[in-house]
Amino acid sequence: MALGRLNPGTWVPWMLLFVSYVWAFYIPGYSITRYNDNDPIPLLVNKIFSDQTQLQYAYYDLPFVCPPSGRAHGGSPFGSGQSISLNLGEVLRGDRIMTSDFELAMGKDVECRPLCTREVSRSDVKWARHLIKDGYVIEWIADNLPGATSFVTVDRRRKYYASGFKLGYRDISPASGRPRYFINNHFTIVIRWRGMPEGGKVIVGFEVYPKSIAAEDRNQDGCPKDVHKEQEGLGLYIAPDMSRIQEKYKGLSYIPEDDDDDDDGAKLKVPYTYSIYFREEPKIEWANRWDLYFNNQAEGSMTHWLAIINSLTICTVLGVTVFVIWSRTVQGDIKGRGDGAMEDQKLKTKSRQKSGKSGDKSGEGLLDQDADVEGGDISSDEEAVEDTSGWKLLHGDVFRIPAYSGFLAPLVGSGMQLFFMVTGLLLLSCLGVLNPSFRGGFVSVGMGLFVFAGLFSGYFSGRLYKTFGGTAWRTNTLVTAFLFPGLAFFLVLILNLFVWAQASSTAIPFGTLIGLLALWLLIQVPLVYIGSWFGFVRATPWEHPLKTNSIARQIPPQPWYLRSPLGPLLTGLVPFAVLFIELLYVFKNLWQDKSGYYYVFGFLSVVSVVLIITVIEVTVIATYNQLCSENYNWWWQSFLAGSSSAFWIFAYCVWFYLFKLHVTGFVSSFLFFSYSLLACVVYGLLTGTVGFLAAYAFVRRVYGGIKVD
Numbered sequence: 223m224a225l226g227r228l229n230p231g232t233w234v235p236w237m238l239l240f241v242s243y244v245w246a247f248y249i250p251g252y253s254i255t256r257y258n259d260n261d262p263i264p265l266l267v268n269k270i271f272s273d274q275t276q277l278q279y280a281y282y283d284l285p286f287v288c289p290p291s292g293r294a295h296g297g298s299p300f301g302s303g304q305s306i307s308l309n310l311g312e313v314l315r316g317d318r319i320m321t322s323d324f325e326l327a328m329g330k331d332v333e334c335r336p337l338c339t340r341e342v343s344r345s346d347v348k349w350a351r352h353l354i355k356d357g358y359v360i361e362w363i364a365d366n367l368p369g370a371t372s373f374v375t376v377d378r379r380r381k382y383y384a385s386g387f388k389l390g391y392r393d394i395s396p397a398s399g400r401p402r403y404f405i406n407n408h409f410t411i412v413i414r415w416r417g418m419p420e421g422g423k424v425i426v427g428f429e430v431y432p433k434s435i436a437a438e439d440r441n442q443d444g445c446p447k448d449v450h451k452e453q454e455g456l457g458l459y460i461a462p463d464m465s466r467i468q469e470k471y472k473g474l475s476y477i478p479e480d481d482d483d484d485d486d487g488a489k490l491k492v493p494y495t496y497s498i499y500f501r502e503e504p505k506i507e508w509a510n511r512w513d514l515y516f517n518n519q520a521e522g523s524m525t526h527w528l529a530i531i532n533s534l535t536i537c538t539v540l541g542v543t544v545f546v547i548w549s550r551t552v553q554g555d556i557k558g559r560g561d562g563a564m565e566d567q568k569l570k571t572k573s574r575q576k577s578g579k580s581g582d583k584s585g586e587g588l589l590d591q592d593a594d595v596e597g598g599d600i601s602s603d604e605e606a607v608e609d610t611s612g613w614k615l616l617h618g619d620v621f622r623i624p625a626y627s628g629f630l631a632p633l634v635g636s637g638m639q640l641f642f643m644v645t646g647l648l649l650l651s652c653l654g655v656l657n658p659s660f661r662g663g664f665v666s667v668g669m670g671l672f673v674f675a676g677l678f679s680g681y682f683s684g685r686l687y688k689t690f691g692g693t694a695w696r697t698n699t700l701v702t703a704f705l706f707p708g709l710a711f712f713l714v715l716i717l718n719l720f721v722w723a724q725a726s727s728t729a730i731p732f733g734t735l736i737g738l739l740a741l742w743l744l745i746q747v748p749l750v751y752i753g754s755w756f757g758f759v760r761a762t763p764w765e766h767p768l769k770t771n772s773i774a775r776q777i778p779p780q781p782w783y784l785r786s787p788l789g790p791l792l793t794g795l796v797p798f799a800v801l802f803i804e805l806l807y808v809f810k811n812l813w814q815d816k817s818g819y820y821y822v823f824g825f826l827s828v829v830s831v832v833l834i835i836t837v838i839e840v841t842v843i844a845t846y847n848q849l850c851s852e853n854y855n856w857w858w859q860s861f862l863a864g865s866s867s868a869f870w871i872f873a874y875c876v877w878f879y880l881f882k883l884h885v886t887g888f889v890s891s892f893l894f895f896s897y898s899l900l901a902c903v904v905y906g907l908l909t910g911t912v913g914f915l916a917a918y919a920f921v922r923r924v925y926g927g928i929k930v931d
Contacts, residue, residue, distance in 0.1 A: 254508060255365055256422030262296025263326040263413070263425070266306060266363040268319045269727050270389060272356045273814055274884050276893040277726040279353075280318035281360065285346040286405065288323065288338035288494050295325050310669055310737075311662025316728045319363065326364070326413070328423060329500050336444035337494040347458045347490055350390065351403040354458075356886060359386030362430065364413070366659050369430040370515065383514040387430045390458070404455035406432035408446070409496040414503040426503050426511040437493055444493045460488050512658055526825035529803035533832040536800050540839035547846050613849035613924070618771035620849065620925055624857035627690040630914075632702040633861065635683025635750075637911025639706075640904055642675040643668055648830060651823035669741070676703070676746040680753025681761075689763040695754060703750040706907065707742050710900060717896055720889050728893075767926040777853050784848060790859065793844050794866030797909065800836045801867070802874065804829045809878050813894065834912055837864050841913035842920045849921075856917060864913015868906030872898060 257263065267281040282290060282303065290303025298321070306319040323337060342350070362369040370383035390405040414427025434455035435446050446453065506514075613620075624630060647668050650656045656663050683702040684695055692698060714730065721729040730738075783789030804826060844863045845856050875898040885891055 254418075254424055256418060256420070256424055257328040257415075258422055259329040261328045262298070263328060263364055264296065264298065265322050265324040265326055265411075266319050267322045268317055268361040268363055268368075270353065270358045270360050271316070271386070272353075272358045274356045274886055274890075276728065276885070276890040277721065277724055277887070278316040278728045279358075279725070280320075280727040281362075282318075282320055283725070283727070284350075286340060286342045286350045286492060288340055290320065291323050291338075293323065295323075296327070309662045309666045310734070311665030311667075313662070313734050314665050314730060315662055316726070317662065318727045322362075324411070324496060326411070326498055328413075328415070330498070331500060332496075332498040334445035334449050334495055334497050337496060339444060339491055339493045341489040341491055342458075343490075344460055344488060347460055350405055350458050351392075354388075354390040354392055354403050354405070355401075358389045360389055360430075360432075361386045362428075364428045365425040366661070367425065367428040367511065368515075369411075369428050372429045372431075381514065382516075383427075383429075385515060387432050390434065391455075403458040404434040405458055405492060406434050407456055407492055407494050408433045408435045408449065410449075411496060411498045413498070413500045414506065415500060416502060416504050416506065416508070418508075424508045426506040426508055427514065435495075437491055440493065445495050449495075449497055456492060458490070460490050515658065525803060525807055526822055529807075530825065530828055530832070532803055533800040533829050533836070536796060537832050537836045537839065540796070540836060540843070544839050544842050547843065612852065613846070615852055616775070616849060616854045617768050617925060619775045619854040620856070620921060621766040621768060622770050622774060622854060623690050624855065626858075628687070628692060628698060628701070630857065630861065631683045631687040631690060631692070631698060632705050633907060634686055634911050634914055635679040635681075635702045636706040637907040637914075638682045639672065639675040639679035640908045641911060642678050643671040644830075644908060646671045648823060648827045652827050656823075673741060673746045674749065676749035677753040679703075680750035680755075681757035682753075683750075684754035684757030684759075685761050685763065686757075688758045688761075695758040698758075699751050699754040702754065703747045706903075707746065709903075711738065711742065713896060713900060717893060720892060724889055764922075767922060775852075775854070777855070778851070780851055780853055784851060784853060784859075790844075790862040790866040791869055793840055793863045794868070794870055796840050797833055797836050797867040798870040798874075800833050801829065801871070805871065805874065809875075809882075813878070813883055834909075837867075837909045837912050838916040840864075841917050845917040845920060856921065857914070860917030861910040861914040864916075865906035865910030867909065868902040871905060872902045875902070 269278050269280050270284070271278045281287065290301070292301040292303055294301045300321055302321050302323045304321045306321070308317055308319060312319070325335070359371075360369070368385040369387060370385055371387045372381060372383060374381050387409075388406060390403060392401050392403045394400070395402050410431040410433065412427070412429040412431070413425055414429070415423045415425050417423055435449075436454045436456050439453075440446055647656065647664065650667060651664070656667060679702055680699060683698060687695060687698045715735070718729050718735070783792065807822075808826070841860050841863045845860050848856050848859055875895070879885065879891070879894060883894070885894055
């Protein structure tokens with residue numbers, strides 16, 4: 223029954239029900255948790271990470287921190303050390319979230335509370351020093367907010383957060399001039415809250431101020447006598463056993479100051495304590511509580527605008543060039559000659575011999591074309607024949623099936639799959655569905671979109687394969703389903719072997735690997751098969767406006783930029799120029815400042831749209847120049863022209879690694895280059911597919927105005 227035919231008493235309740243469902247729809251990051259006084263606030267521990275390395279470690283895997291006691295508190299049925307259910311994105315990004323022994327109750331300040339006293343061996347002390355040297359920070363979570371270090375700007379007008387807090391610090395010993403390492407063993411936790419009109423309190427800030435306090439001068443419960451007083455730090459140092467050291471280094475003039483041999487059983491006692499303070503913060507709205515994590519990036523707005531202006535400038539110049547090609551050259555030639563000298567006619571053999579000369583091989587090609595085209599002689603004058611040159615001469619070969627077409631079709635299918643995934647991610651990010659509070663959401667949703675887009679991958683690959691005249695569509699389906707996902711899975715598996723050896727939480731658990739394998743083989747592969755079946759069996763191939771001659775035309779000598787790979791590489795510089803300013807900001811957030819969150823997806827989306835338009839324009843220009851050189855092998859060239867900027871992006875990754883990124887260790891460097899290579903492959907497949915489809919549409923439209931009987 224139509225809605226207009228219902229009386230208000232009937233459709234109003236349905237509308238109210240619909241509105242209630244809309245309000246009940248949960249977008250991650252927008253679910254408010256309200257607390258009353260003395261309500262427990264769970265504090266979760268996650269991992270440690272550093273900007274100087276790609277290796278992360280689960281917090282409770284560290285041998286020098288307090289292990290979970292297993293006690294349940296705060297009304298929770300789970301004891302400390304209980305793993306929290308994680309989504310796929312959280313696991314892949316190295317999160318290992320677990321419940322802790324920290325007891326927080328809303329509004330209840332705690333001056334000092336002991337946590338534990340941990341005995342640390344010499345080897346553990348050495349590892350703690352190494353982690354502090356690499357600048358590792360700790361990530362805790364309360365009310366879905368990461369514990370943050372608070373900063374203020376130089377003018378003291380703005381406050382901002384950096385996710386995580388330092389594991390420890392180092393300084394230089396005034397006596398020996400050597401570095402000393404101190405571990406932070408006291409944590410001052412500050413919870414910022416504000417009241418809600420509906421009642422209750424919400425958390426708008428979670429700050430942690432770590433401090434290193436020596437083990438001496440403490441109360442019986444283990445707390446320092448004066449927490450807020452400046453005190454000597456707890457140094458990571460175990461006095462050496464001189465008798466053993468002298469025996470070990472007997473006869474040597476130099477004896478190391480710190481020996482990491484733990485066979486003697488020496489231990490360092492590290493007492494851990496914490497304080498809790500609740501402070502009202504009426505100036506911060508709950509909906510804006512994440513803004514403090516982004517305020518330190520406010521100065522980057524000018525960079526984003528420069529990136530957009532740079533992109534629009536390049537795109538506009540190329541757009542004018544494409545317009546000139548289309549309006550004056552292509553359409554002008556077609557309209558100026560009616561339907562062309564070749565419409566409803568066939569070139570005379572003697573006329574072509576006159577214009578191409580008797581020994582011209584291209585003339586021989588047209589003679590072969592005459593044998594393939596049906597109809598009688600034409601009545602064209604010599605002037606019209608002599609005007610036939612350049613791209614017009616390729617009417618019988620421009621749609622000739624390219625070499626290795628069985629490989630090109632799966633590449634285009636994979637590119638369409640990635641294009642759908644990236645478009646969905648950018649759209650959801652701009653709408654706010656994917657936000658920092660949706661931990662791991664970007665990777666999880668991206669994986670889901672990629673698997674679902676197997677339908678598009680199979681469809682485009684199957685239909686293009688049919689257009690190329692292929693018959694073994696099931697083989698093409700398997701190549702499409704296994705080519706890119708198989709290479710990506712194999713690379714991740716190899717990387718995991720190296721990360722597993724480092725006992726890092728960056729390593730993907732074996733169960734997750736099996737889950738990814740099942741997701742690929744049991745869901746994506748069938749979706750690719752279904753899409754390929756529709757594209758090959760049910761859909762018709764793309765029709766070409768011109769027939770292809772039986773004998774291929776000989777291609778004349780080509781310019782240097784069409785003979786060598788240098789031509790497509792130079793073409794790729796233009797899309798790279800559109801992207802490189804925004805690319806610097808993305809790289810900084812991904813590799814150099816992992817404690818920050820990339821949030822300017824609006825800018826990135828604009829740059830991405832301009833980038834796609836630029837790739838289309840560049841590919842059209844390159845394809846037209848190639849056709850004007852009487853070279854009909856434009857299929858692969860258009861794909862390479864669109865994807866060639868991936869080469870420059872990888873070169874940019876190398877530059878960034880050498881001059882901007884301070885990564886230590888072989889494994890971290892290997893991870894950086896491997897993930898950079900994988901990202902460039904994704905980018906190359908996506909832009910190469912866009913370039914190929916743009917060139918294909920351009921060629922079909924241009925030669926659609928030429929009719930040959």
